Amino acid sequence: MTNDRNTASAHAQTARDIGIAIVTGRYPPGSILPGEYDLAEQRGISRGVVREALRMLSGKGLIVSKPKTGTRICDRARWNLLDPDVLAWMFEGEPPAGFVDNLFQLRMIVEPAAAELAAQLRTGEQLSQMGHALEEMARHGLASATGQAADQRFHHIILEATANELLVSLAGSIGAAVRWTTMFKHRKSRQPRDSIPQHRQLFGAIAGGDAAGAREATVALLQQAREDTQSSIG
Known part of the structure; x- marks a missing residue:
């Protein structure tokens, strides 16, 4: 249970950090996020945690991931601003x-x-x-x-x-x-x-x-x- 809670906390914190960077313009719409491996290495976390964080951000309309093109910041019109x-x-x-x-x-x-x-x-x-x-x-x-x-x-x-x-x-x-x-x-x-x-x-x-x-x-x-x-x- 403790490991599950820690994992959930880690991916929520990662989603928060990246989410703040997106909505405050550090990652502008149309830009590409660093890859899962790079994000995991920068933060000292597993790729699984990064993957869950990105899934959370995708569900809020902030990013879209596609094979070969990477994870792109969506246009603001797609963001779930009431989330x-x-x-x-x-x-x-x-x-x-x-x-x-x-x-x-x-x-x-x-x-x-x-x-x-x-x-x-x-x-x-x-x-x-x-x-x-x-x-x-x-x-x-x-x-x-x-x-x-x-x-x-x-x-x-x-x-x-x-x-x-x-x-x-x-x-x-x-x-x-x-x-x-x-x-x-x-x-x-x-x-x-x-x-x-x-x-x-x-x-x-x-x-x-x-x-x-x-x-x-x-x-x-x-x-x-x-x-x-x-x-x-x-």
Whole structure:
């Protein structure tokens, strides 16, 4: 079991390292990656680990491997930009302002409508979970890993509360967007604005069954997050 876990960790770390190099432009679209043997030798790992890492990257649309031509970086249009790992890798560097803008446009389309539904359909258990996540955010602060994880759970539960399986399927992507934009702005800015009051307003609207209020609170929350994240770029 230990060897299996170590192997999984090694190929995940290798995929992460190469993935970051791809999405940050060190390996631009159309370029060819070093071969499996060279990558394994550079990193002191087995070719099997490299092969698994490349398979993982291929599944995310970042690379394509063909006999005789090697492993080529795919055009950006083929990347699965909503994959939680790819989103994380984008924010390891300095994400382009256009990408951040597109990400918040997506959130602005999805999350206000989801909050509106959640206000109508949420269960008592979901409200309890949201309330606990909000308490954790306030207690630990959004600059901390614990507070950021609670923030991610808070937004995840809102999507779950819609009872729409297609919206719920976006939870991983939306959660990753919440986590990495929050981490990014706290990493880049000394004093980002406190978003706990906006989260409290959103929770209050959902708890009170106020669908229109939940939509408005989400829009206000996202507008502040967007402004703070954009001000952290460049």
